[in-house]
Amino acid sequence: MSVAVLFEPVGTAVEVEPGRTLLEAARDAEISLGATCGGRGTCGKCQVRVLEGPLPPATAKERGALSEGALSEGWRLACQYEVTAAVKAEAFLVRSRAKGEAPPFERGFAFAPPVQRRLVEVPPPRLDQPTSDFGNLSSALSLDGGSQPRTVDFQVARELSEMLRAAEWKVVATLRGDELIGVRPSLNARISLGLAVDLGTTNIAAYLYRMDDASLLGVFSAPNPLSAYGADIISRLAYSSLSMDNRMELQHVLTKAVNILAGHATREQGCDVEDIDEMVVVGNSGMHHLFLGLPGHQLTRAPFVAALDMAVSVKARELGIGIARGGYVYMPPLVGGFVGSDLLAVALATRIDQRRGARLALDIGTNTELLLSVDGVLYCCSTASGPALEGSALRFGTVASPGSIDAVWSGAPKAAFECTTIDRRPATGICGSGIIDLLACLVRSGLVSRTGRLVSDSPLVLPDPAGNHHFVVAQAASTALGEDLTISQDEIRSLQLAKGAIRAGIDTLLAVHGLGVKDLDEFLVAGTFGNHLHVESAVAIGLYPDIPRDRIRQIGNAAGTGAVLQLLSEDERRVASELSRSITHLELSLQPGFRKCFARSQWFPEEGTS
Numbered sequence: 001m002s003v004a005v006l007f008e009p010v011g012t013a014v015e016v017e018p019g020r021t022l023l024e025a026a027r028d029a030e031i032s033l034g035a036t037c038g039g040r041g042t043c044g045k046c047q048v049r050v051l052e053g054p055l056p057p058a059t060a061k062e063r064g065a066l067s068e069g070a071l072s073e074g075w076r077l078a079c080q081y082e083v084t085a086a087v088k089a090e091a092f093l094v095r096s097r098a099k100g101e102a103p104p105f106e107r108g109f110a111f112a113p114p115v116q117r118r119l120v121e122v123p124p125p126r127l128d129q130p131t132s133d134f135g136n137l138s139s140a141l142s143l144d145g146g147s148q149p150r151t152v153d154f155q156v157a158r159e160l161s162e163m164l165r166a167a168e169w170k171v172v173a174t175l176r177g178d179e180l181i182g183v184r185p186s187l188n189a190r191i192s193l194g195l196a197v198d199l200g201t202t203n204i205a206a207y208l209y210r211m212d213d214a215s216l217l218g219v220f221s222a223p224n225p226l227s228a229y230g231a232d233i234i235s236r237l238a239y240s241s242l243s244m245d246n247r248m249e250l251q252h253v254l255t256k257a258v259n260i261l262a263g264h265a266t267r268e269q270g271c272d273v274e275d276i277d278e279m280v281v282v283g284n285s286g287m288h289h290l291f292l293g294l295p296g297h298q299l300t301r302a303p304f305v306a307a308l309d310m311a312v313s314v315k316a317r318e319l320g321i322g323i324a325r326g327g328y329v330y331m332p333p334l335v336g337g338f339v340g341s342d343l344l345a346v347a348l349a350t351r352i353d354q355r356r357g358a359r360l361a362l363d364i365g366t367n368t369e370l371l372l373s374v375d376g377v378l379y380c381c382s383t384a385s386g387p388a389l390e391g392s393a394l395r396f397g398t399v400a401s402p403g404s405i406d407a408v409w410s411g412a413p414k415a416a417f418e419c420t421t422i423d424r425r426p427a428t429g430i431c432g433s434g435i436i437d438l439l440a441c442l443v444r445s446g447l448v449s450r451t452g453r454l455v456s457d458s459p460l461v462l463p464d465p466a467g468n469h470h471f472v473v474a475q476a477a478s479t480a481l482g483e484d485l486t487i488s489q490d491e492i493r494s495l496q497l498a499k500g501a502i503r504a505g506i507d508t509l510l511a512v513h514g515l516g517v518k519d520l521d522e523f524l525v526a527g528t529f530g531n532h533l534h535v536e537s538a539v540a541i542g543l544y545p546d547i548p549r550d551r552i553r554q555i556g557n558a559a560g561t562g563a564v565l566q567l568l569s570e571d572e573r574r575v576a577s578e579l580s581r582s583i584t585h586l587e588l589s590l591q592p593g594f595r596k597c598f599a600r601s602q603w604f605p606e607e608g609t610s
C-alpha cells in the first residue's frame with residue numbers, strides 16, 4: 001500500500017511505495033533537490049527537514065554531510081531516507097551567510113527608520129478626566145517631542161486596554177508614521193528589527209537589521225521555491241494566470257518561504273519573528289506580482305503592463321507574512337515591463353545618475369536587468385537570460401557550496417584543465433564562476449569553436465552518436481560523484497543562449513542611444529552571480545565587453561543594498577520613488593536590430609573583438 005509524502009513549502013503531495021526514497025518521491029513530485037550525485041549520498045545537496053513522520057537515525061553519509069545541530073533539527077539526505085510511513089518534509093534550505101556578503105553602502109545616507117519603538121509612561125484615566133486609553137497613550141507619546149499616533153492598528157486596539165493595565169501603564173509603543181502598530185509591556189520590550197528581502201527568480205536573499213541603530217545582524221539566502229513551477233518567470237506567471245486558486249497557491253508558497261527565512265534569521269539571533277516591525281521586499285515585476293497575489297497575465301502580453309506599479313505598504317498579515325502583529329511590508333515602485341523594484345534598488349544603491357558620462361549597471365540573474373545612465377538620464381531594459389549560467393540547467397551545475405568547482409584554468413595547451421573546488425573538497429558539481437571559466441578555457445583552447453561547436457578529436461571529449469558530445473571537466477577519481485563530471489554540447493548551447501541574451505541586451509540598449517561598449521566610462525556588475533565571476537573569463541566568452549578593466553566594477557548585491565536603504569530610511573524611499581519616475585523603460589523585443597544582435601551575440605568572440 002502506498003504512503004503519502006508532502007513537500008513543504010511548495011505543498012506538493014505524492015503517493016509512493018514504501019521502501020522508495022524521499023529523493024525518488026521528490027522526483028515524482030517534480031521538485032528539484034539539486035541531487036548532482038544522482039542519489040549516492042556523496043554530494044550532500046538533497047537536504048530536507050523531516051517535519052512529521054518517522055525520523056530514522058542518521059546514516060554515516062548523513063553524518064558526513066550534515067552538522068550535529070542540523071541532524072537534531074530533523075535534517076536528512078533525501079536520497080538516504082527510505083519512506084516507511086506518511087511523511088512531511090521541508091525541501092527548503094536556508095543558508096546563513098557571512099555578514100561581509102552584505103555589500104557595503106556605496107554612499108552615505110540619512111538614517112530615518114519608518115518605525116520606532118518608544119518607552120512611555122501613560123497616566124491612568126481619572127474620573128474628572130475620562131480620556132480613552134488610546135487618547136492617554138497618544139498624549140503621553142507627544143510629550144517627549146516625538147510623533148503622536150492619530151490612528152491605531154485594529155488588532156493592537158483590541159489588546160491595548162488590558163495591556164496598559166497589566167503593564168502598570170509602562171509600555172513600549174511601536175509607531176509607524178502616525179499609526180500605533182504595536183504595544184508591549186516595558187519589561188518585555190525587545191529590539192525593533194527590520195528585514196530587507198531581495199526576491200530573485202532563482203534565489204531569495206534577506207538582510208536582518210536592527211531598526212534602532214541600523215546595525216546588520218545577519219545575511220541569509222534560500223532557493224526560490226517557485227522553481228518547482230518553472231525555472232523562468234514566464235512559466236510561473238502562465239501557471240498563476242490559469243485560475244485564482246493557482247495565483248493564490250503561488251502567493252502562499254512564496255510567503256511561506258519568506259516566513260521560513262524570517263524565522264531562521266531571527267532564531268539565529270535569539271530573537272522572535274514578532275520582533276520584525278517592518279519588511280521591504282524588492283524583485284522583478286513578475287516576482288512582485290506573484291508575491292502580492294496580483295494578476296500577471298498582462299505582464300506577459302504586449303504592451304506588458306503591470307497591474308500596479310506604485311509603492312505600496314501592505315499589512316504583513318494580509319499577505320500571510322508572520323511578523324509583528326501590526327507590521328507592514330513595504331513594496332517599492334516598479335519601473336516598467338519586467339524591470340521591477342530590484343533594478344530600482346540598484347539605481348538607488350549606485351546613484352549612477354549623479355555622475356556624468358555613460359555608465360551601465362547589469363544585474364545578472366534568470367531575468368537580467370540593465371540600467372544605463374547617459375549624463376544622468378536613466379534608461380533600462382530586461383532580458384530573459386534563464387538559469388543556465390547559474391548552473392540550474394546543467395546536469396552537474398550547482399550553487400556555490402563546498403565541493404563545487406569554482407575556478408577552471410588551462411595549464412598547457414591540449415592538457416586537461418585544472419580546477420579548484422570550494423573548501424578543496426572532491427568535486428560535487430560546478431557553480432557559476434566555474435562554468436564561465438570553463439567556457440572561456442574551451443574557447444581559448446579551441447575545443448569549442450566560435451559558433452559553439454565542441455570539437456570531437458580530443459581524448460577529453462566523449463563522443464555521442466546523437467551528436468551531444470560531452471567534455472570531461474573532472475575525471476571520476478577526482479570527484480565525489482563516482483563518475484566523470486562533464487558538460488555536454490547541448491548544455492554549451494543553452495549557455496550560449498543565456499550569454500547571448502545578456503550581451504544582446506547590453507549592445508541594443510547602448511545602440512539605441514547611439515553608443516557602443518567602447519563609450520562606456522563604467523560597467524557595473526551587480527548580483528551574487530556577477531560578483532563571483534572572473535572578469536577575464538566573462539570577457540573571453542563575450543559576456544562582458546572588452547573595455548579597460550579598470551572600468552569594470554563588481555558591486556555585490558546592489559539590489560539588496562537598495563532594499564536595505566529603503567528599510568532604514570524614509571528619505572531613501574522618497575528618492576527611490578522619484579527615480580522610478582525618471583527611468584525610461586525600453587522593450588528589447590520591439591527594437592528593430594534586437595533579433596540579429598541576439599543571434600550574433602551567441603557566438604564566442606575572437607580575441608580582442610568582444
Ligand code: FES
Nearest residue numbers: 035039041044079
Ligand atoms: S543526491 Fe543525496 S547526497 Fe547527492
